[in-house]
Amino acid sequence: MHNEELCKVLLPDWDLQRARKFMEDKEDLFRRLAAEQLKPVQGLRNLCKWIEEHGLKRAAVTNAPRPNAELIITMLDLTNFFEILVIGNECDRAKPFPDPYIRALQALELSYEHAFVFEHSVSGVKAGIAAGMPVVGLGTRNPEKLLLDAGASFVIKDFDDPKLWTALGDNQ
Template sequence: MINTIFFDLDGVIVDSEPIHAKAKRIILDSHSIQYPDSIFDDFIGQPDEVFFKHIYENLDKQKNPYQSLLQEKNEQFFELIPEMKLVEGFTAFINEVRNRNIKTALVSSTSTYTFGLIDKHFYLADLFDLLITEKDTERHKPFPDPYIKALQTLPASVDNTIVIEDSPNGIKSAKEAGCKVFALTTSFRTEKLMEATEIFNSYDEIAEKVLF
């Protein structure tokens, strides 16, 4: 019996990964920083601070302070938020989950600042019994700490909890916390998500498994 569902944010609730990547690309290009095209996928599920520290340490020959690049990215992201959409099927799914008194938590490595921007646009916070963001753990995905924190705080049992994720980093985090993971193919192809407990192409498919 599933009585708790943990949701990642990017790629699970909001289709934000293309927006994050676009904002990062604009900032890197504006500073003439060379990067491989795969770099944005490589850091899906990890905080932006980790991304820009990597840029500073490995790719930025000018050694711009990573904090300043992060601030520029946040400003660019804010400008792009109107382009963002909710993941198809999320609203109907979360409403049905709440109607059935299933406990919910948002478990993300995004910053409180970024979540605040998204929440102002989509009013998400009230949909969850618990919010876990970057500030709540010292280590972030792919480490298990965010999901362990959610399990302990809510509290919830791994036996009655599923996690909905969309990235290899998120799947690794949830699995190492002992959770069953349902992967959505919103951000990666199926072959990249094989470590998940099960893989789904839509919320309709998850609903058939969990709610009916």
């Protein structure tokens, strides 16, 4: 759920301004913890290298608040890797709606027929599928079955997973 939705569900008796402030504080805490504990998913560097070598366009598409997304991208040294950053709440509708992915496709001047998605969340898989793209599920957060049930083509445990490299046509 998005923070605005969480306010209504978790804090229904609070006035909206107080609930929003609580959620902002939660995001600040997340950023502090991320700064101490964030580590890249295994194989991320190899995948980024492969993507760059193949000249593929790329976007980061997330429902995370912009400060969180920018922090994570910076910490993982991906600032120059992604051509654009699309924030779900800055679109008409966030994931699970396709709007963030459609915005990314438009910005990259790509057809959904020439794109695919890596997603770790059920709402993200649904958004990618709704935008017409195949989705590779990243099973670091959600069970494989949930990602497959949401429509993922297949699920990998990390970016070194042989299933990924077979699908990419590159036996690492």
